[in-house]
Amino acid sequence: MTPLAQRLRDEAAAGSRWRIIEVLPWLIFIAFYLFFESRLALGNAVLVMVLFTISLDLVMGYAGVATLGHALFFGLGAYTAGVLVASGLPDPAIGLLGGIAVAALAAVLTGLLLLHLQGNTLLMLTLAFLMLAHEVANKWTSVTGGDDGMHSVSPGPWFGVFEFDLQGHTRYWYALVLLFVVFLIARMIAHSQFGLALKGIRENPARMHAIGVPVRRHLVMIYTIAGAMAGVAGVLSAHSNGFVGLETLSIALSANCLVMLVLGGWGRLYGAVVGATVYVVMQHLASNWNPSHWMFIVGASMILVVRFGKGGLLGLLDRLVARFRGQG
Amino acid sequence: MDAATSFLGFVVIDGIAYGMILFLISVGLSVTMGLMRFANLAHGAFAAAGGAAAISSMQAFGIGFLPALLVGFAAGALIGLILEPALFAPLYGGDELDQVLMTIGLILVTIATLNLLFGSAPLPVVMPDWMQGSIDLGFRNVPNYRAFLIVSGGLLMLALWLTLDRTEVGARIRAAVENPSMAQAVGINTRRLFALTFTFGCGLAGLGGAMGAPLLPIDPIYPFRYLATFLVVVSIAGFGNIKGTAWVALMLGILETAGRYVVPEISGFLIYVVMIVLLLWRPNGLFGRPA
Numbered sequence: 377m378t379p380l381a382q383r384l385r386d387e388a389a390a391g392s393r394w395r396i397i398e399v400l401p402w403l404i405f406i407a408f409y410l411f412f413e414s415r416l417a418l419g420n421a422v423l424v425m426v427l428f429t430i431s432l433d434l435v436m437g438y439a440g441v442a443t444l445g446h447a448l449f450f451g452l453g454a455y456t457a458g459v460l461v462a463s464g465l466p467d468p469a470i471g472l473l474g475g476i477a478v479a480a481l482a483a484v485l486t487g488l489l490l491l492h493l494q495g496n497t498l499l500m501l502t503l504a505f506l507m508l509a510h511e512v513a514n515k516w517t518s519v520t521g522g523d524d525g526m527h528s529v530s531p532g533p534w535f536g537v538f539e540f541d542l543q544g545h546t547r548y549w550y551a552l553v554l555l556f557v558v559f560l561i562a563r564m565i566a567h568s569q570f571g572l573a574l575k576g577i578r579e580n581p582a583r584m585h586a587i588g589v590p591v592r593r594h595l596v597m598i599y600t601i602a603g604a605m606a607g608v609a610g611v612l613s614a615h616s617n618g619f620v621g622l623e624t625l626s627i628a629l630s631a632n633c634l635v636m637l638v639l640g641g642w643g644r645l646y647g648a649v650v651g652a653t654v655y656v657v658m659q660h661l662a663s664n665w666n667p668s669h670w671m672f673i674v675g676a677s678m679i680l681v682v683r684f685g686k687g688g689l690l691g692l693l694d695r696l697v698a699r700f701r702g703q704g
Numbered sequence: 705m706d707a708a709t710s711f712l713g714f715v716v717i718d719g720i721a722y723g724m725i726l727f728l729i730s731v732g733l734s735v736t737m738g739l740m741r742f743a744n745l746a747h748g749a750f751a752a753a754g755g756a757a758a759i760s761s762m763q764a765f766g767i768g769f770l771p772a773l774l775v776g777f778a779a780g781a782l783i784g785l786i787l788e789p790a791l792f793a794p795l796y797g798g799d800e801l802d803q804v805l806m807t808i809g810l811i812l813v814t815i816a817t818l819n820l821l822f823g824s825a826p827l828p829v830v831m832p833d834w835m836q837g838s839i840d841l842g843f844r845n846v847p848n849y850r851a852f853l854i855v856s857g858g859l860l861m862l863a864l865w866l867t868l869d870r871t872e873v874g875a876r877i878r879a880a881v882e883n884p885s886m887a888q889a890v891g892i893n894t895r896r897l898f899a900l901t902f903t904f905g906c907g908l909a910g911l912g913g914a915m916g917a918p919l920l921p922i923d924p925i926y927p928f929r930y931l932a933t934f935l936v937v938v939s940i941a942g943f944g945n946i947k948g949t950a951w952v953a954l955m956l957g958i959l960e961t962a963g964r965y966v967v968p969e970i971s972g973f974l975i976y977v978v979m980i981v982l983l984l985w986r987p988n989g990l991f992g993r994p995a
Contacts, residue, residue, distance in 0.1 A: 442743075442801050489984060495800055496743050497987045500939040504979045507932050511973035628928060631808045638805050668819040668924075675812025679791060682806040 732905015738944015754910020780910020
């Protein structure tokens with residue numbers, strides 16, 4: 377067995393066991409519900425972005441696909457949920473399944489078209505598909521509301537029981553349960569043979585191809601799974617905010633998600649959890665600043681992370697822990 | 705003269721004028737993405753900075769439009785000269801994701817800086833009197849500003865083409881785009897050559913931003929708003945292909961102008977359909993050679 381394969385296998389074996397620390401984020405999310413009842417909208421926004429960022433981590437962090445178009449699947453999920461409610465199907469379960477189906481279909485189709493390409497051409501094409509959808513949503517006003525977006529997307533109660541209440545109890549649990557399910561799936565993939573193959577493709581696609589891994593099929597598969605997950609995030613955002621707008625299909629959303637993933641640390645799932653949580657909470661805390669100051673700090677930290685801080689916040693934590701242990 | 709010819713004349717003239725701006729801004733980007741294989745999303749930031757420098761120096765020092773264009777070029781080039789070794793060079797030959805992330809960071813910093821310096825509204829361009837009227841060409845009137853864009857853009861294009869085709873620097877650049885490692889092997893300092901072209905390309909972007917300010921208004925989100933447009937030009941042309949960039953910029957200028965009047969409902973996404981089909985058919989662009 378080659379050293380790379382050995383290393384990846386060891387990593388996977390060690391990683392697939394649950395560690396106690398992994399309970400922490402979920403405890404925090406539950407504690408947030410208990411102690412910050414008046415801030416559930418913020419908590420909900422955190423959960424949605426964490427889910428979206430995890431989906432990007434599978435594509436980018438694990439499989440190494442450079443994409444600028446991941447917001448496409450978020451936006452398609454959001455608009456599908458909005459359109460279903462507007463056309464007289466308010467059941468959130470229908471919205472959720474519909475959003476997943478549309479996002480996954482778009483991901484499998486674009487994935488089949490694009491994923492044999494690499495580098496700048498791939499970046500440009502993922503961007504082009506996102507912009508295409510953005511323009512369609514902008515001009516198809518009878519369905520999407522165009523620039524105004526779709527207002528009053530009010531889904532019916534979950535299971536006919538849990539109404540979407542004004543305080544946001546239902547939507548917080550809705551988001552938390554979905555996030556947990558998606559996270560379990562993502563974690564399972566990350567530590568599976570398939571996940572190992574993806575990491576291998578990220579490191580060296582030619583070699584993976586040479587040892588008989590169906591590179592393109594693997595990439596299309598993870599692109600589709602991650603697209604469906606991003607669709608879930610979009611549906612959640614539509615159902616939670618009661619609004620779907622063009623910003624769900626924007627380069628800015630793709631870019632923000634990249635920022636969160638990189639600040640947290642990519643290719644380890646918890647980086648997505650930490651990055652998105654810290655970003656959304658900080659943004660909220662900074663909301664009464666001049667927005668330019670916030671943007672400047674985010675932009676500057678992006679540059680610094682790329683330049684000096686490989687691994688983002690969790691990478692930093694790793695190094696601190698290593699130093700602490702080394703001295704102790 | 706019938707309405708159709710008149711409309712055609714209008715579309716062609718407006719389209720070429722717009723295409724000249726697209727060319728000036730995109731040409732540097734094309735070299736960055738072709739020569740150094742660098743996924744640079746922040747190129748529009750240089751255009752915005754150049755435009756902002758030009759307009760604010762007109763306001764602050766009362767200088768004329770033409771000197772202000774030089775300020776725009778100088779501002780773009782200066783920022784490029786500083787940022788190239790500091791931020792871009794360390795990522796050459798690296799992962800394109802790092803390049804994407806760094807340039808997204810650069811866009812955010814630019815937007816924030818422009819916002820702090822100039823506010824969020826578009827910067828007003830006061831055009832000199834001689835730019836206001838229009839010239840009668842016999843068959844139709846051409847607004848002076850459009851004529852200025854076409855003539856000066858055309859001259860710059862010609863100068864660039866002569867430089868690339870007839871001078872030694874041009875030959876070096878072409879060699880480096882064609883085959884970087886071979887160019888290095890025969891003694892071309894591709895690293896320094898690239899710093900030079902990058903700086904010059906940023907200058908041209910600054911100039912284009914300043915010249916085009918009445919058409920593509922300068923405001924903080926400029927680098928994001930036109931990001932896709934500039935990338936469309938260079939990716940359809942094929943990264944690093946300068947002549948191709950000129951052709952595509954002009955064609956795109958005309959097509960987009962025509963589309964806005966003939967099929968306003970779909971003109972916005974037509975361009976992306978064209979881009980997707982073209983890039984799937986020829987991943988290296990219309991004028992690029994298969995790798």
